Amino acid sequence: MNVKVRLHQNIAILGSTGSIGTQTLEVIASYPDRFTAAYLTVNNNIPLLLRQVERFRPKGVVVLDPAAAETVRSRCGPEVEVLTGPEGLSDVVRRTEVDTVVSALVGFAGLRPTVDAITAGKRIALANKETLVVAGSVMMPLAERHNVRLLPVDSEHSAIFQCLTGEPAGSVTRIILTASGGPFRSLSANELRTVTVEQALKHPNWSMGSKITIDSATLMNKGLEVIEAHWLFGMPAERIDVVVHPQSIIHSMVEFADGSVKAQLGVPDMTIPIQYALTYPDRFPTPTRRVDFPSLREMTFFSPDTERFPCLRLAYDALRAGGTMPAVLNAANEVAVARFLAGAVPFTQIPVLIETAMDRHVLRENPTLEDIVEADGWTRDILSTF
Numbered sequence: 001m002n003v004k005v006r007l008h009q010n011i012a013i014l015g016s017t018g019s020i021g022t023q024t025l026e027v028i029a030s031y032p033d034r035f036t037a038a039y040l041t042v043n044n045n046i047p048l049l050l051r052q053v054e055r056f057r058p059k060g061v062v063v064l065d066p067a068a069a070e071t072v073r074s075r076c077g078p079e080v081e082v083l084t085g086p087e088g089l090s091d092v093v094r095r096t097e098v099d100t101v102v103s104a105l106v107g108f109a110g111l112r113p114t115v116d117a118i119t120a121g122k123r124i125a126l127a128n129k130e131t132l133v134v135a136g137s138v139m140m141p142l143a144e145r146h147n148v149r150l151l152p153v154d155s156e157h158s159a160i161f162q163c164l165t166g167e168p169a170g171s172v173t174r175i176i177l178t179a180s181g182g183p184f185r186s187l188s189a190n191e192l193r194t195v196t197v198e199q200a201l202k203h204p205n206w207s208m209g210s211k212i213t214i215d216s217a218t219l220m221n222k223g224l225e226v227i228e229a230h231w232l233f234g235m236p237a238e239r240i241d242v243v244v245h246p247q248s249i250i251h252s253m254v255e256f257a258d259g260s261v262k263a264q265l266g267v268p269d270m271t272i273p274i275q276y277a278l279t280y281p282d283r284f285p286t287p288t289r290r291v292d293f294p295s296l297r298e299m300t301f302f303s304p305d306t307e308r309f310p311c312l313r314l315a316y317d318a319l320r321a322g323g324t325m326p327a328v329l330n331a332a333n334e335v336a337v338a339r340f341l342a343g344a345v346p347f348t349q350i351p352v353l354i355e356t357a358m359d360r361h362v363l364r365e366n367p368t369l370e371d372i373v374e375a376d377g378w379t380r381d382i383l384s385t386f
């Protein structure tokens with residue numbers, strides 16, 4: 001599959017005000033001769049968007065909320081096009097001047113514009129893992145049909161991608177995803193019942209958006225990444241393992257037929273995998289800290305505990321079940337995490353809600369995109385009564 005390498009890339013960032021979006025803009029700012037932020041999109045963080053517009057002077061922006069868009073229009077003047085709603089997202093990712101789309105919305109909302117960007121043949125830097133979780137069976141053939149390579153931004157998948165470079169197809173025996181274990185790695189099942197939102201939002205190694213931070217605390221993030229790895233690298237569930245590695249220095253590993261294991265290491269800093277997705281197959285210098293092995297002293301590894309963290313088991317179950325089940329897993333997780341963040345349910349209720357939805361779902365094999373959208377809606381409906 002071809003990856004178009006252009007000397008200069010015009011980039012549309014879906015979710016420019018998020019954790020990945022703002023770090024993507026840092027990368028763009030450090031190579032202004034190679035990258036231009038052509039379009040920025042946000043949900044409703046207008047103050048930050050206005051600062052980004054002032055600094056990066058994009059051709060256009062998309063603001064999800066039409067009322068908020070009016071403020072942007074009046075502040076930015078005619079030289080910045082202001083679009084609104086999901087239609088605005090679908091519109092900008094197709095623009096002919098856009099070379100690369102950084103897919104960094106959070107959750108199911110990222111699916112449609114990513115489909116549109118692939119259909120338009122754009123280079124995709126994929127951070128929104130939910131897209132592949134819910135619709136991998138549709139997205140991978142779609143990307144192949146449009147000769148589009150999905151370049152992973154997620155640090156684990158970037159690590160695997162880097163380990164696979166130059167290796168013969170069919171030589172991989174196992175993918176080993178590393179997990180930090182999150183802030184509650186050492187808590188007992190009983191202690192997990194009373195953890196607060198504030199505690200769950202304190203990730204030990206990474207600073208990320210609130211949804212993925214909660215996913216990291218439940219280990220659902222790793223479960224979603226298992227499904228993401230399945231689609232990106234064509235590996236069955238039984239050949240994708242998870243190992244807890246609290247230092248987050250090894251970002252993931254690949255085991256080959258001869259017993260060799262390759263690992264990709266680096267300090268936990270998302271600008272590295274973001275930049276690699278933008279520069280691939282090149283590597284450009286970054287100012288990031290380097291791994292200092294003597295001061296690191298130790299790297300430790302543990303098996304994940306799916307009794308205390310059932311979300312990881314549920315994700316494997318959904319992957320093995322296939323069809324629309326991963327879409328149900330994802331939607332139920334989005335609902336459950338939003339409820340936990342709103343203080344409406346305890347932390348330990350998150351897997352209970354997900355399992356409830358999965359138990360009730362009659363899955364559809366070989367789903368179309370419409371079936372997936374329907375399964376997502378079905379899940380949100382059914383959980384509204386719990």
Ligand code: NDP
Nearest residue numbers: 015017018019020042043044045105109127128129208209
């Ligand atoms: P954030 O919550 O920090 O940012 C989300 C972005 O999407 C914001 O710009 C937000 O706008 C916008 N947005 C949210 N909801 C909608 C919507 N319904 N429609 C349009 N725009 C919306 O998320 P992250 O950057 O942490 O994560 C983004 C994706 O990348 C997720 O899928 C996550 O799993 C994945 N990822 C993130 C990593 C990280 O380090 N953060 C690492 C690996 C993967 P606004 O600011 O206006 O609300």
Ligand code: MG
Nearest residue numbers: 154155156225
């Ligand atoms: Mg990750």
